[in-house]
Amino acid sequence: MGLKVELTRRSALLGAGGAIAGASLMTSNLAQAAADKQGAMTAPVARYHVGEFEVNTLLDGAVSVKEPQKTFGMNVDADTFTTTSAENFIPADAFKAYFTPTLVNTGSELILFDTGVGEGGRPARGNMRAALESAGYTPEQVDVVVITHMHPDHIGGLMEAGAPAFPNARYVTGQTEYDFWSGMDPEANGVTKLMAKNVKPLAEKMTFLKGGESVASGITAVDAHGHTPGHTVYMLENGGQQLLLAADTANHYVWSLARPDWEVRFDMDKEAAAATRKSLIGMLAADKIPFVGYHMPFPAVGYVASDGAGFRYVPASYQMHL
Numbered sequence: 001m002g003l004k005v006e007l008t009r010r011s012a013l014l015g016a017g018g019a020i021a022g023a024s025l026m027t028s029n030l031a032q033a034a035a036d037k038q039g040a041m042t043a044p045v046a047r048y049h050v051g052e053f054e055v056n057t058l059l060d061g062a063v064s065v066k067e068p069q070k071t072f073g074m075n076v077d078a079d080t081f082t083t084t085s086a087e088n089f090i091p092a093d094a095f096k097a098y099f100t101p102t103l104v105n106t107g108s109e110l111i112l113f114d115t116g117v118g119e120g121g122r123p124a125r126g127n128m129r130a131a132l133e134s135a136g137y138t139p140e141q142v143d144v145v146v147i148t149h150m151h152p153d154h155i156g157g158l159m160e161a162g163a164p165a166f167p168n169a170r171y172v173t174g175q176t177e178y179d180f181w182s183g184m185d186p187e188a189n190g191v192t193k194l195m196a197k198n199v200k201p202l203a204e205k206m207t208f209l210k211g212g213e214s215v216a217s218g219i220t221a222v223d224a225h226g227h228t229p230g231h232t233v234y235m236l237e238n239g240g241q242q243l244l245l246a247a248d249t250a251n252h253y254v255w256s257l258a259r260p261d262w263e264v265r266f267d268m269d270k271e272a273a274a275a276t277r278k279s280l281i282g283m284l285a286a287d288k289i290p291f292v293g294y295h296m297p298f299p300a301v302g303y304v305a306s307d308g309a310g311f312r313y314v315p316a317s318y319q320m321h322l
Contacts, residue, residue: 051239
């Protein structure tokens with residue numbers, strides 16, 4: 001037997017009206033239920049493996065900066081800077097600077113490379129301690145603190161509330177770097193002032209390295225002078241795998257890494273810094289070695305590909321998680 005349904009004009013109109021009313025009610029409810037936007041969110045820790053080494057990149061913070069050509073590409077014309085930026089899908093009038101110390105668990109020691117801006121940079125920066133704890137560690141567990149160079153965003157976190165931030169650690173830095181800054185008048189500039197406050201009180205616990213010497217088995221110092229007189233980077237090697245902790249060799253993935261000849265305001269010897277970039281970045285590209293760049297977009301780990309006369313940054317995806 002078939003089922004016969006009759007729809008009158010009145011019922012159709014009532015049905016349409018009901019649908020409209022229902023839609024209106026739903027819209028009203030949705031409007032009432034709208035939640036406040038929470039803003040940008042970045043995980044404070046990323047974890048990788050190099051052989052049996054556990055590598056954690058720790059976000060100390062990030063800041064947005066205007067007028068980037070006052071910092072990068074100071075020796076190129078504005079049109080070239082703007083065109084290069086557009087080709088890489090980034091604005092030419094602003095950039096975001098990241099600050100990323102690295103924590104390496106070798107299985108026998110917990111080794112921290114650089115300490116971030118410290119308490120004076122909070123809340124935007126100076127958050128490395130919180131990131132460290134998010135990674136599952138405490139400052140008391142850090143066995144070794146390695147300083148790649150003495151700029152404030154690398155030594156600022158050595159002290160916390162007037163005391164050593166890593167009370168059980170020994171310290172390692174480059175001999176050339178330490179000698180250069182410690183030989184200056186402590187009141188000469190902002191670096192020497194902070195060094196007198198944060199670094200010199202720890203000197204008796206410091207080991208001073210030269211290029212080719214080791215922090216620990218599988219962690220070797222590599223001279224990368226130019227950014228500062230004794231700027232030193234570190235090669236990790238374990239289980240047939242490598243990772244370069246490149247510190248400030250290149251301070252931006254386009255305006256410095258991709259264009260190694262472009263001058264950077266913070267490079268003390270700009271010619272030497274450019275030569276270092278070409279050499280180290282060329283090695284990374286040729287040997288396909290991943291690296292951590294202190295100022296690369298977080299999580300700060302990537303690769304380099306040759307690209308004409310320059311290079312191209314390739315962010316790591318899952319390669320180091322397999």
